[in-house]
Amino acid sequence: MKRIIIVATIISLFASVLYAQKGSSFYKHEVRLSYGIFTLPDFSDYGGFTVNYMYRVTQWFWVGTNINWQFPSELQYYRWREYDIDGAFADFEISERNNFFAIAPELRFSYTNKERVILYSAFSAGYGIHTGIHKKTPASDFFNNYWYWNITFFGANINIGKKQNIIVGGEFGLGFKGLYNIHVGYRF
Numbered sequence: 489m490k491r492i493i494i495v496a497t498i499i500s501l502f503a504s505v506l507y508a509q510k511g512s513s514f515y516k517h518e519v520r521l522s523y524g525i526f527t528l529p530d531f532s533d534y535g536g537f538t539v540n541y542m543y544r545v546t547q548w549f550w551v552g553t554n555i556n557w558q559f560p561s562e563l564q565y566y567r568w569r570e571y572d573i574d575g576a577f578a579d580f581e582i583s584e585r586n587n588f589f590a591i592a593p594e595l596r597f598s599y600t601n602k603e604r605v606i607l608y609s610a611f612s613a614g615y616g617i618h619t620g621i622h623k624k625t626p627a628s629d630f631f632n633n634y635w636y637w638n639i640t641f642f643g644a645n646i647n648i649g650k651k652q653n654i655i656v657g658g659e660f661g662l663g664f665k666g667l668y669n670i671h672v673g674y675r676f
Contacts, residue, residue: 515675521540556616596608607642611640642659653675654674
């Protein structure tokens with residue numbers, strides 16, 4: 489039953505996409521910079537930047553790529569003491585930010601294309617690298633690489649400027665771009 493509801497919802501979204509595209513002309517290329525907010529399980533927040541390029545294939549379908557860099561809001565400090573067999577010891581301290589970098593292709597589906605507003609949803613999946621320090625005694629560096637994804641449930645662009653080619657907007661989603669983000673960009 490759930491599958492039928494999901495398929496029906498997707499079909500109705502695509503049907504609304506066709507209606508929303510009538511009689512509009514738009515720029516083919518878009519470049520934007522966004523800042524996303526992430527909330528960790530301990531309710532601490534940190535942010536990340538995304539540079540995005542999109543190419544508009546049709547009025548309602550975009551393809552492009554994201555380059556994302558994240559960093560925690562605070563430096564992480566680690567201290568430990570190591571002992572020799574003869575009882576001598578040495579104290580160590582490291583402070584470092586954990587970093588994340590990802591490159592991910594994106595597909596975007598706009599379901600409302602008006603002169604001043606574009607509403608859309610998107611999906612991104614790509615490869616990311618996570619580096620930093622493990623929180624253990626003694627602290628150790630780590631380098632991990634993973635496949636990452638992002639789903640934009642709801643995104644909005646507001647077109648401003650004399651030619652309607654400057655955009656400001658935001659997204660609500662889940663994944664490497666953050667729970668919510670704001671962006672500015674340019675179309676040409």
